[in-house]
Amino acid sequence: MVYMCAKEEYMKKVIALVSLSLAIQIAAVAGDHSSEYQMGTFISATAVDDGTITSTLHGDGTTVAGGVYANRIGVYKIKVAGGTWHVTTLRQNQDSMLRGMGMTPMHLKGEKANPLDGLKNGDKVLFRIHERQYLNGKFTQMAIPFADNPKKEVEFSARFVPDVVPPPPATRSNVQAMCESDRLSADLKAQYCTPAAQASVNTDDQIKNNSEAAKSSPAATAAMAVDGKQFTPQESAELVKEGKASPCAVITTPAGAEVFIDGNKGGVTPLIFVLSKRETARVITIKMSGYKIVEKQVVPDGTTIPISVQLEKE
Known part of the structure; x- marks a missing residue:
């Protein structure tokens, strides 16, 4: 054999x-x-x-010649x-x-x-x-x-x-596969399978946002509006470079707290956005039912502003 x-x-x-x-x-x-x-x-x-x-190594075990x-x-x-x-x-x-x-x-x-x-x-x-x-x-x-x-x-x-390596072919996500299958309920399909739900958010005031609440909120006017002007992502990046705005990340434990920017609802934690500089400090307020309200005053200067909060029960 x-x-x-x-x-x-x-x-x-x-x-x-x-x-x-x-x-x-x-x-x-x-x-x-x-x-x-x-x-x-x-x-x-x-x-x-x-x-x-x-x-080419060879020998009797004590004397070896050759090489590799x-x-x-x-x-x-x-x-x-x-x-x-x-x-x-x-x-x-x-x-x-x-x-x-x-x-x-x-x-x-x-x-x-x-x-x-x-x-x-x-x-x-x-x-x-x-x-x-x-x-x-x-x-x-x-x-x-x-x-x-x-x-x-x-x-x-x-x-x-x-000369230029072509980008790898787009891979099929399991989100797309599940949305095309019959394994999701009608409610979940409405929540996950619309173009708006799957689009990545990169707006003036919100680089990343995983909450539906913030998508429909007036955060755009709250965070980046200056004298009524809305800024493009490129303009926002330039403001950060010049020290006139800062990326801001708000993370809470537990997650899901509402974030208000100068009194305007901005979204639900975890939340990342760009905050413009004003003549006075910007006020970030964090609220969640059953927990104490947290308020932070920040001054954008071009550096990232991390806000990580362990919420305390009332």
Whole structure:
């Protein structure tokens, strides 16, 4: 049984080796590719670690010779609009995979000259990109013609690295999934599944607010209004920078207390908002049924104003 498993594993490695060997070719590819070429700028040729090591340690246990070193592969870089192609010869790519499978690579005397060997930083190069399907998967490859024989091409393993990393795709939230399912009651769907309920709040007076009460309150006029003017988030940020306003965070234990700003209802704790500077101190009042009223006077100066209160029962 052990012999059969070892044989099966060996055959898998042989299949992978055969498929990679089929990919190693320095020959013209049949078909008309005259309209597929792109131009790039050769910028560098470097050696990078491929994640494997080679050990030459040997000895009788008391005297040991040799060493351990990281294996490296050559990577050529070709700059194009929007990013850089990182390319490696197929033979070296094969080596790296063989080492990763614990097999011995054999390319050392088999690596041949390629069209990129003689290029200098800044030289222009024409190439074409295509995909090939092999037994062990689909691969992106770059074909580059020789300067002395444009009909002959060398194929490289290619990987494109964009100048600006694209944002990750939006992930589906369980809120969306639950709202689309039949697992929420009509009341909860009305509470959680409307666009207004799911929108993140970033207003003049309220950077973050998780209470429905504050959404319908006159806090906008209470916190940031100066001479009747309402400020945009950008203007609010500038006021904070100039020391004419401060981010204010009100947290209570227990949560759910009502917050009043100069007598105007601002929301329910926990509550974060931007508080503008006035000629006199701003008054923050915290109320909750069954608990003593808390009143704080604050002067916005550009620094964050944290208000953390342990409410006392009456």
